[in-house]
Amino acid sequence: MILKSNPIKTASGSGAIYHHLVGKTGDNEHIHVWKGRRQDIDDCIADATAFGRVNAVQHFQLSSREKLTTEQFGDCIVMLAQEFGFRASDVALAVIHTKTRHDGEADNRHCHILVRTTNAETGKVLDVSHRYERQEKVARLFELKHGLELTKGRHNLAVYHAMPEEYRERLQVLCEGALPNSVLSDRQSRRSQRQGARPFDIKYVLRDLYAGSTDWQAFQSAISSQGWSLMAGNKKTNVVLLKDEHGVIVGSLSRLLGVRKAEFSAFAFGQETPEQSAIRQGHKEDIASPGPRDTSQGPTGKGETPVDPRHDSADDSADTSTDSASSCASSVSGALPTRPVPTTHWLGTDVPLSRSTRAQTAEGMSHAEILAVIDFNAREAEKDGQLRDLLHEQKRFAEMLSEITTSFASRWTHLPPEPFADPKSRTAYCIRQQHERRLESARQRWKETRDRSRAWKLWNASEVRQASEAFEGILRAYGYDRHDVGKLDLLDDGNFAYATRWMAEWFAQGREQKHRTWQEQPEVQRYLKAKADTDRLVTYLERTRDVDLLMLARDDPQEALKRLASLPDIAPLEREALEAASCHPAVGKRSIPRPGKRVNSPDLG
Incomplete structure (x- = not known):
């Protein structure tokens, strides 16, 4: 894990840093503004100016050789906040950049955050003293927490003494040997x-x-x-x-x-x-390894310090105790198999979904036994790499699918919103259940209060009136008082069941009519046809993991739909989709019985 930071001066304004993080689209394949806007940076500068502070924000940079999820980036920010004493509201801007690394192995994503350094109320300045040591401490704790490879930095001894006792044994190896250079x-x-x-x-x-x-x-x-x-x-x-x-x-x-x-x-x-x-x-x-004041373990890409990881001569996960074991590991480290680059985005179902274990060398092992341990650890590291690649690519595939659906929705924002879009909200059975959930408890409380008063000959008018008003208030909210069913004695179980069934049917018909009116508009019909095509495309991509078609769909959806229609295996998928749709038929019209007398309404349960 690599953590670096530098202060942004108040006099520099927000333009340069905002352009560097958000506007440099040519230097990054993708820029995701996670949180904040330029106005938030301007607010930080205004507060720093008001109190005469030299620096307005602290610019933190987070990157890793191993692939990290967005949730892991968020966890690292939380750990930085705990170490340096800032809050989530102090993060003025958070941006995730995606760009291919020069070595082809490090994570393509890295995160930038800008943190307010001047308290808007008190003028107190964020304490970032000894930030290089503290950043390395957070990075080592993050690596230990998430099972990442430990990185050798420039302040290993200071980090070792600042760590809790239970972590020091694992960090002791970082304090040995020469410091890395950049x-x-x-x-x-x-x-x-x-x-x-x-x-x-x-x-x-x-x-x-x-x-x-x-x-x-x-x-x-x-x-x-x-x-x-x-x-x-x-x-x-x-x-x-x-x-x-x-x-x-x-x-x-x-x-x-x-x-x-x-x-x-x-x-x-x-x-x-x-x-x-x-x-x-x-x-x-x-x-060459991370440079001064840098915990980098690998090249972090254009715009950052060009460094390479320093690998100890012995195996990373084994703390050998003999000189012979160290020299043996050094002599064969060049022959260790490197992680194979997958030819496609998907590694298949044979990738293990659990973290592999590591073997350690021990004193007294023979030369052949040490070689076997090193070879075993190399294979296990390869499996871990495949697992990380698989999970990362799956997440990236899902994000690109989400981009396609989001882009489609943005082209139809001019349409009126779909009334009662959830089919369940137009179903009498679901509406009746909703009414009964709210009414039944108030109805039972009113009935129990009335019966208790009658049984004990104690007429507590206030308690009974409150229970009655609570029940009637819910009835008015649903509109029972505007229909004849509201005049029935709803404390009677039969009348209550009839009234809720009648009102549910009435609600369902009205909602279905509103939805049908919306659906019959010409522009809406075009939208629904386009949405059906897009849903069919997304369903096909989810099932087949066709990367080429996914890239085409992101850039040119219409061309992707044409290619989808020409594929020979699309017909079975369409049949499956139709069968799935037939399992959820739309709610049709229902006749509403007149509420003048009791009738046998259809059983909605």
């Missing part, structure tokens, strides 16, 4: 991208060139073939900088490659170290 800081990355550089794209291409080069000369030639060039640093002449085809400085060559300066110098002078050779041969990948 290719560029956040500020350097943003400045580089404003100048037109592409640090993410260049980094991955550069590492491929490095892996395919046998010596320094070959590596230089490969760089030149891309139109790039090298130069010495201005402040430190021993640092080699890379410039892209436009002459924009991308960054330090050794940092972009993810190797130490000494190892890079040895390679440049023809003295390649064994560790660097192992890196270029694929046995040790992704050397």
Whole structure:
């Protein structure tokens, strides 16, 4: 889990940050405004200005290498609120961005929130001191709570001591070894991208060139073939900088490659170290890790610090206690199977729907046993990845279906609302049940009060009158007093059953007539035909999971309907839909008996 934040100054106004989060549609495949509007940011700026505060909002960024649901993003925001002491009403804007990551593995979605930093009433400022340590603490707690892979940050020791005792043993491994480094800081990355550089794209291409080069000369030639060039640093002449085809400085060559300066110098002078050779041969990948004040575990995409996850030499889930076990895991980590990229959006029914377990190495294990544990954990991690992909894609499929129905409804907002849209609201049986639920309790209370007063010869007029008025008030609300049935003695069970049945039939006929009048309008008939087509399309997509047709339906619904009509297997589906519709016939006209005398009404139960 990656949590970062930075303050937005009061003097900067709301335009720049709002455009960055909501208006940059070209940089994101999809922007979902979860909460808030620009006026809310303006309110925060006005409050900060009134109290003379430098900063108006705190900009938090949430992202993860592993796929997160919207509910998990919400839970993380709640945990941030508990840590920093803000409320839900203090969140001025919450936005979820969707864009493809450069490594193709990290979650395509990340979340931005803007939090008010000045209390509108007291002027008190939100305490964000030591925010880097506190953000890492929240991130580690979130990973532990949701079973995510733990990320090694820059403040592991501080986080370790701030954690409850029951979590410290699991976090101890993060406090060991070297701290992670980044290719560029956040500020350097943003400045580089404003100048037109592409640090993410260049980094991955550069590492491929490095892996395919046998010596320094070959590596230089490969760089030149891309139109790039090298130069010495201005402040430190021993640092080699890379410039892209436009002459924009991308960054330090050794940092972009993810190797130490000494190892890079040895390679440049023809003295390649064994560790660097192992890196270029694929046995040790992704050397660079999250940068200063960053808990990132993988590249977070354009606009954020380009970093890679740092993988310890031993297996992630095993805390080996012997040097032999660590060296064994390091020697085979490059041979571990990587997660296969599914060829379609759906992985099939054989994906396990429970979280897999992990094995651990133990002291005294043989070399073969350690290899077996590592291989087993790799397979289990692959299953977990498939499960996460499956659940994520299912949710995304459902969201796109919802977009289709929402887009269809938005084109017919000019129509008058459908009266009594629920068929049950036009059914006499359901109407009668509703009346009886409200009337029966008041009727029984009135009857019991009257009988009790008569039995004990104690005429409590006030209590009986209140019970009678409560019952009659409900009758007036339903309109019983406007019909002859309201004049019957409704304390009698027979009269009460007859009256409720009669009124239910009367209500049903009136509602059905209103619905039929609405339905006979020409524009409504066109809407109903289009809705039936859309419902048939959505039903087909839900059953077949046809991704190509789904994408077409989102962009061009009419063309999708034409393709649906031409499909050979649509006829059985249409028959099933008709059979399902025939199980719920519309309510027809019913004759209303005259309420002058008791009649045998049809049994509605």
